[in-house]
Amino acid sequence: MKRLLLLLATFISVAGSITVARAETTLEKISQTGIFTIGTRTGSPPFAYVNKNNEWVGFSIDLVETSILPLISKKLNKQIKLEKKESAPNTRIPLLTSNAVDLIAETMSDTQSRREQVDFSLTFFATGAQFLVKRGTPIKGIQTIAGKRIAAQQGSTNAKIIRERVPTAKLLEFPDQPAAFQALAQGQVQAYTNDGIQLAGLKAKAPKPDEWAIVGEFFSYEPYGMAMRKNDSDFRQVVNVGLMEAIESGKYFELYEKWFGPKGEVPYPLAPETKRFLQMQVVPK
Amino acid sequence: MIEFRDVDKWFGSLHVLKRINLKVSGGEVVVVCGPSGSGKSTLIRCVNRLESIQSGEIIVDGQSLLDPKFDPSKLRTDVGMVFQSFNLYPHMTVLQNITLAPTKVKGLAAGEAEKVAKELLDRVGIPDKAGVYPANLSGGQQQRVAIARALAMKPKIMLFDEPTSALDPEMINEVLEVMTDLAHDGMTMVVVTHEMGFARRVAHRVVFMDEGQIIEEGKPETFFGAPQSPRAQQFLGKILSH
Amino acid sequence: MTYNFDWSVLWRGQSGLWLLQGLVTTIEISVVAWVVAFTLGIFSGAVRTVSITPLRWLASFYVEFFRNVPLLVWMFFWYFAVPPLLPQPLQDWLFDHGAEFWAGVVALGVYHGARFSEVMRSGIQSIPKTLFEAAVSTGLTMAQAYRLIIIPIALRLIIPPATNESLNLIKNSSVALTIGVAELTFQTRQIETYTAKAFEALTAGTLIYLVLCLAIATTMSQLEKRFAIPGMITKRQTGEF
Ligand SMILES: Nc1ncnc2c1ncn2[C@@H]1O[C@H](COP(=O)(O)OP(=O)(O)OP(=O)(O)O)[C@@H](O)[C@H]1O
Numbered sequence A: 001m002k003r004l005l006l007l008l009a010t011f012i013s014v015a016g017s018i019t020v021a022r023a024e025t026t027l028e029k030i031s032q033t034g035i036f037t038i039g040t041r042t043g044s045p046p047f048a049y050v051n052k053n054n055e056w057v058g059f060s061i062d063l064v065e066t067s068i069l070p071l072i073s074k075k076l077n078k079q080i081k082l083e084k085k086e087s088a089p090n091t092r093i094p095l096l097t098s099n100a101v102d103l104i105a106e107t108m109s110d111t112q113s114r115r116e117q118v119d120f121s122l123t124f125f126a127t128g129a130q131f132l133v134k135r136g137t138p139i140k141g142i143q144t145i146a147g148k149r150i151a152a153q154q155g156s157t158n159a160k161i162i163r164e165r166v167p168t169a170k171l172l173e174f175p176d177q178p179a180a181f182q183a184l185a186q187g188q189v190q191a192y193t194n195d196g197i198q199l200a201g202l203k204a205k206a207p208k209p210d211e212w213a214i215v216g217e218f219f220s221y222e223p224y225g226m227a228m229r230k231n232d233s234d235f236r237q238v239v240n241v242g243l244m245e246a247i248e249s250g251k252y253f254e255l256y257e258k259w260f261g262p263k264g265e266v267p268y269p270l271a272p273e274t275k276r277f278l279q280m281q282v283v284p285k
Numbered sequence B: 001m002i003e004f005r006d007v008d009k010w011f012g013s014l015h016v017l018k019r020i021n022l023k024v025s026g027g028e029v030v031v032v033c034g035p036s037g038s039g040k041s042t043l044i045r046c047v048n049r050l051e052s053i054q055s056g057e058i059i060v061d062g063q064s065l066l067d068p069k070f071d072p073s074k075l076r077t078d079v080g081m082v083f084q085s086f087n088l089y090p091h092m093t094v095l096q097n098i099t100l101a102p103t104k105v106k107g108l109a110a111g112e113a114e115k116v117a118k119e120l121l122d123r124v125g126i127p128d129k130a131g132v133y134p135a136n137l138s139g140g141q142q143q144r145v146a147i148a149r150a151l152a153m154k155p156k157i158m159l160f161d162e163p164t165s166a167l168d169p170e171m172i173n174e175v176l177e178v179m180t181d182l183a184h185d186g187m188t189m190v191v192v193t194h195e196m197g198f199a200r201r202v203a204h205r206v207v208f209m210d211e212g213q214i215i216e217e218g219k220p221e222t223f224f225g226a227p228q229s230p231r232a233q234q235f236l237g238k239i240l241s242h
Numbered sequence C: 001m002t003y004n005f006d007w008s009v010l011w012r013g014q015s016g017l018w019l020l021q022g023l024v025t026t027i028e029i030s031v032v033a034w035v036v037a038f039t040l041g042i043f044s045g046a047v048r049t050v051s052i053t054p055l056r057w058l059a060s061f062y063v064e065f066f067r068n069v070p071l072l073v074w075m076f077f078w079y080f081a082v083p084p085l086l087p088q089p090l091q092d093w094l095f096d097h098g099a100e101f102w103a104g105v106v107a108l109g110v111y112h113g114a115r116f117s118e119v120m121r122s123g124i125q126s127i128p129k130t131l132f133e134a135a136v137s138t139g140l141t142m143a144q145a146y147r148l149i150i151i152p153i154a155l156r157l158i159i160p161p162a163t164n165e166s167l168n169l170i171k172n173s174s175v176a177l178t179i180g181v182a183e184l185t186f187q188t189r190q191i192e193t194y195t196a197k198a199f200e201a202l203t204a205g206t207l208i209y210l211v212l213c214l215a216i217a218t219t220m221s222q223l224e225k226r227f228a229i230p231g232m233i234t235k236r237q238t239g240e241f
């Protein structure tokens, strides 16, 4: 018992004093090791996932590979290798702060509270929360979910909003998308809420896509950004310039077509106002 | 009271009782002896059906154990048994050990059962140990409680399987005294023991077993004075030289 | 650059309430599942030591089958695979009344029941067989001998390994978050996603589990002392029953 208490005390004092001591900047670190490490998903098509041929690919990964990696190599004047590590909503920030990865490039929404922990790049994709339902169910959007059983991804901003705006809805949070979709398919829940683009991906992948419908206006705004360690503006500048150049040169829209075009993984037409918004983020040279 | 008719028993391929024929009448005290592994324990365990037999018949108190209507629990209320390792219930006091079966099996009222238990403790010579737990008793005291526990069911027959073998020498007599009293009160008893003094003094008959067979049986004075079979002679030679 | 600890996230906003709700749910699911597991374990563990062969086989089948399939699979089984077998109105009623909680209870209870069963069986087997024989020799039936003698003694003997199993059950209750039960681990993750303070949330969760487990371990060792069989503790140290 005494020994346990001692252990407890040690644990607390160690936890209290962990400081991830690091003198060098991200660019210095990349230059030294020759490796640029990103944290990304394995199951979030088409942003980042492992495809049928067992290749780790996706829109977010393509953006890094074609627009950010070459810029880093150019800036450091040497060939830099890209490495990918798996990240998940609850490991992203620790991965960054512990130096295990240099950039989170997946489907992470930029939020004010997250900005207290990490810095974000420009928004590279904008979406918002909607509902996936069986075609023909009465749920039409957030106004019609009172008393209904709704699945959400655990800890997502969508879950937070529903809890605040429709407290009578019975919210069930699942740690991953397959479990949530399974619950929807079997009737444990009547709708599944997530970012519209995620739902589109899920629908496209479903055995019978026509059985499912994505309904409702966006009831949240989910701007996806790439996250990096706080207060490292040289590195952030490289990432942002990479993204701006991709938008300006049209490379971004080629990639968009590849992944979200009619023949892409998840057809999801680019709304004119979204395109305009992306372009307006590009500041003059 | 007890009758074995051509009884055979196997443990797997091991033939432990071979065509046993034995009769014990009411009030008789029979001592069973023989070398280790000869089947003595198995023999008496068949009487209260702790072991079942493969052929032959056993009749206890007029009832055949092969009878389809036979109920082992019912039989066991009439046949008390005392083991080498006293087997008291360690989580219960002496009093609870003794009153458990009378209240649970016979439905005796708690007060009534306790009265009986106290009389029995008196009889086995430890009236002051009612509230004590078994672990706090000496071996001899534990065995006497075990006898009292068996007697509490007012059995017609008592079986003893080497009741003194686990005891220190100075405690053996206190247990044998209780058994002697019991015999003098007319209890039908089958006792597996190597206590030849007890056998001489108390037994009406001695049964000698070897390799699953009854080799010889007779009055103690005959058996000890002039054993017939070479095996019994050899066995007695060994025992008495100790 | 250093990681800035900000422990105040744990009491600012809703975090404190969430931790409390998570703790309550963890205790609820663990207690109900424990009762299921303990009952199943005692019963099937005892049955595995009796001489009635079909019953023993049934109990052995239960133990081997449930113990050797991962808990996560059982969670999904009871939550996703079982409800579709029920009539539609019952399904809807269940889904409206915390189906995930009850699926979690059944999964944890049945899985840990199989593990308790093993603990119980070895407890009973450490009791000399002649004690059982002595009990039935006085006319007690087999069921009475188990109920009055064998099981009460075994229960005292198994307190230390049963405490271990109980703590495992509490820790394993966090697997229920995969089917959406908002227990303690779920809530620490929630705090983490809302405040982006991973270390703080994780530490808070870990400490709560630690305190919970310490409290149970202490209570159980008190219980062990309270119900110790007189004379047995010293005997056990010398290797006797
Ligand atoms: N449950 C059992 N399963 C298999 N074999 C057994 C069993 N019980 C006894 N035996 C064997 O049966 C034979 C007779 O055993 P039993 O216990 O009746 O002998 P015993 O005369 O009482 O010996 P001891 O003086 O050593 O007590 C022995 O060879 C013993 O190993």
Ligand SMILES: [Mg+2]
Residues within 6 Å of the ligand: B040, B041, B042, B161, B162
């Ligand atoms: Mg013997």
